[in-house]
Amino acid sequence: MVRALRVAVIGAGPAGIYTADTLMRSGVACSVDLFDRLPAPFGLVRYGVAPDHPRIKGIVHALHRVLDTPGVRLFGNVEYGRDLLLADVRMLYDAVVVSTGCERDRDLDIPGIDLPGSHGAARFVQWFDGHPDVSRDWTLDAEHVGVIGAGNVALDVARVLAKAADDMLDTEIPDNVHAGLAANRATDVHVFARRGLAQAKFTPMELRELDHVPGVEVVVDPEDVEFDDGSLAALRESKQTQMVVRTLQDWAMRDRRRTPRRLHLHFLANPVAVLGTDRVTGLRTERMALDGHGGVTGTGVHTDHPLQALYRAVGYIGSELPELPFDRLTGTTPHRAGRIVDFDGQPVPGLYASGWIKRGPIGLIGHTKGCALETVTSLLADREELTPAPVPDPAAVVELLEERGTAYTTWDGWLRLDKHERRLGEARGRDRIKVVPRREMTEISRAS
The missing domain is CATH 3.50.50.60 (FAD/NAD(P)-binding domain)
Incomplete structure (x- = not known):
């Protein structure tokens, strides 16, 4: 029996989530784990859109449905390059998609x-x-x-x-x-x-x-x-x-x-x-x-x-990621149709990019869907040539993070934090009041 394709997505903002959604809708058996350095998902929608734009904030509802899909897992409060290294994702996944966006001011x-x-x-x-x-x-x-x-x-x-x-x-x-x-x-x-x-x-x-x-x-x-x-x-x-x-x-x-x-x-x-x-x-x-x-x-x-x-x-402008090619002038990861390439222009097997870290900070959030489709199309076209993950067991990444003492958060943890923020808002006649300190967000998310 052929096992499901294992894909890691670094970044749980719109680009990463649309990438996961495109993979899960592709008809190819796969499972997707999203990693984000923040304890909560949604990236730019939560932390880059003005709070008096509820119409744009409403995109969260569509992203929520993706993260609620069986076969998709969220690991928040996990920083690539510190808690999770390139060697780790190479060992645990068949392919890796970088979707870290652009957060710094040009x-x-x-x-x-x-x-x-x-x-x-x-x-x-x-x-x-x-x-x-x-x-x-x-x-x-x-x-x-x-x-x-x-x-x-x-x-x-x-x-x-x-x-x-x-x-x-x-x-x-x-x-x-x-x-x-x-x-x-x-x-x-x-x-x-x-x-x-x-x-x-x-x-x-x-x-x-x-x-x-x-x-x-x-x-x-x-x-x-x-x-x-x-x-x-x-x-x-x-x-x-x-x-x-x-x-x-x-x-x-x-x-x-x-x-x-x-x-x-x-x-x-x-x-x-x-x-x-x-x-x-x-x-x-x-x-x-x-x-x-x-x-x-x-x-x-x-x-x-x-x-x-x-x-x-x-x-x-984007930020450089450890052990991955990066163009400092454009602030992006060099690629061809979503396949990350080295400085000789050669594809790096098993490594892909989507979103602003791939194409630069252009286009509205909705344009990220087409970008994700291009990347996933390339990934799936390559799947027969991908080097299989030596340790594809979905439990292995959990064991690794726990071994390293990483206080990771999960989708269930986000639902707890979401409920908590809504209760704070309800007490004052508002939809939500954000929890800001990282430690408090993590503790609420990890509470049993």
Whole structure:
């Protein structure tokens, strides 16, 4: 009798879970173990999506069904490279899929970017999402705040900074996040985009949400409403771009309102230097001109914007994994159709990648399904050539982790933690309140 294919997936976020789902639906007999360094699953959905986005958070329900599938197991609080080594997964599994995503902020190489008061957006998002590995304190004492970026993460950061703390009480934010936001002194939040309106990467729904934040006026300078042949081509090709531009034009033309807080969207403003000596005091931008082909060129005209804090939302980048090929420039694992390749371009037998660590931080969460399908298709095409795991017994990984004293969590443990967080929320009329400390999450999950 042919035994089931044994696959390890490193990372239990959307990419890893969709990979498991695709494998289980393939018609090939297999079992999948997912490993994650955090005690709870769901990765970016739990720790990278703003808490006031319940629509996106609802993706958890689909991911939940996958992890509840017979033949799929979850091992949380297990860090690859520490608790589980490459030699271990090679011994226990026929194939390994790396799905660790991209969690770090991409660098922005301009003078002053490392001054106190300058932050990466990813860390701030993780703070207000209750990530267990981020400090529980975040100082929000700036009245004028800048956000560099023209994508949805920049909008999330700007919206949370502009929003009143009590308007977040219908979400799952922990108490320390509410207390931090309640101390927020921001009156004006400025978002800086290097290119024009038609090149913005916002999605229409995310953009329109800004105008529904109580007590906040969205401001667009009419002088920023510029178009060239490249912009007009972008408008013709994309209804999404048309909706974004139409919204921004409407905001630029309307009368100003009197509100306690303002959110300014600046276009054709290229950040060239963070100002200050001991801490951030401002941002210098260069006015850009559309070049007719969808790009921009500098004009040499500079503006200094007084700010006391700055967040860069210029993209995420992946982290290197021990003993695996890694491209430091792109922050991804090199691959061909999901097959991890070495630096000579040769496939490494039995090793695969899916999600952002494979293709970079592009696309929405739903695009991860197609990425997982490509990887699984390659894996299954290779299955006759895979080196069989020397120890394929499903109990062997449990024995190994227990031998090493790893306080791993399981799917049943997540269900306990989920129930606990919902009870905390119910006591205050909310759906959920997150548990933040890693030790507390682990203890709740492992309680018998």
